[in-house]
Amino acid sequence: MTLENIALTGRVLGVLLYAPPESEDGQQLLATLSESEWVKEWPYGDAEQLQTAAALIATGIEDKQEESLAEAYQRLFVGPDTLPAPLWGSVYLDKENVLFGNSTLRLRRWLRSNGIDAQHDRNEPEDHIGTLLMMVAWLAEERQGGLVEQLLTKHLLPWAPRYLELLQANAQHPFYQGLAQLAQITLSAWAAECSAEVESLELHF
Template sequence: MNDNCGKASMEFRDQLEAAAALFVLLGRIFHGIPDRSLFAELVEQQVFEDIPYVAGNDAQNAQRRLLAWARSCDVGFSEKDYHDLRAEYTRLFVGTKRVLAPPWESVYFNKERMVFQHQTFEVRAMYAKHGLEVDLISREPDDHLAYELMFLGHLLARGVGFFEQGESGKMRETLVDAVSFTVCHPLSWVPQWRDTVHRHSSNDFYCGYAALVEVALRQVEDDLSSLLLP
């Protein structure tokens, strides 16, 4: 391997690692009722000042919304900051009579807005293929956005591991699953979900978050599809 090839290979590894870290973080952020300690860390460590992996105008627009939210928070992420964020999460994604922006894939493919449809079992089968299952304590369907994002992060991290071990066949197989999962599952409904969030909310955090999720999914689809073309 010459120096140029070696450099390109390391850039590829670093790109995969950055994508994996971003998707895991996006999943953690949206996993259940907002975790106050996690959001305090996002604000105090200025995480949104430098978002890894994504680039382009749409990514910058998402970042601007997230930075506007972070800079509006009090030093130390106050009780009011947390209350406001949690209230908006509940209003959008939990609801009382009707969930405004459902975070489950199945809902977007049936008029009755039902969960636990065939999409749920398709993603469950993909999780099982890679040795994972949803935490039953959470009582969320397998096709919840947080799980889909964390699973994609898991696949990308596995790809990094196989790359470092020189297992090119296993790496390719894992990344093929990653791009297939991205296209067939989150990207099949996240654009509609993002539009719904923007329609029902002016909250900088959740509007920026929804936009960033879509940008990241589109970028990983483009990157992996180009890489894996025969």
């Protein structure tokens, strides 16, 4: 497991799956991703996979779609309509498909037992996909390889592939289609690098 690669890619994916595209962090990443050079530095996936994702991302950043990038973010991440790809782990892992469900409480206990402050909006469940990706990146930056692996195998990877599948299928915007593909490539590589098996948990969404 290469922590530098996890830190870099987790930070990029986490910000883009959490922050609005017009935010300062979002704008900085969009400027980087609008150029093709980043593909050579992305440490996961083969050239063909990355080029496909990168082409979609670049097309979406051009913002020549009927739906703007900001409008797509609003539809996919905020509402007011029902989100086609819910962003929180408990929606997938709890039978009732609720926020702050049992799986969120399990994650919260894990964070507390390891002295980790999620440093997020307290009204937002800790199991938001973007929050978890940024948390993985932070732990990797802190060289906490064991905790990175636990967070991945127990709390993120059991449900994140389903979320990304739904995001790609329902994105209807090239930027988020490409981002979903890039995240799928990356998380698949993370899973392969883990020494422990990803927990097999029943999904309910």
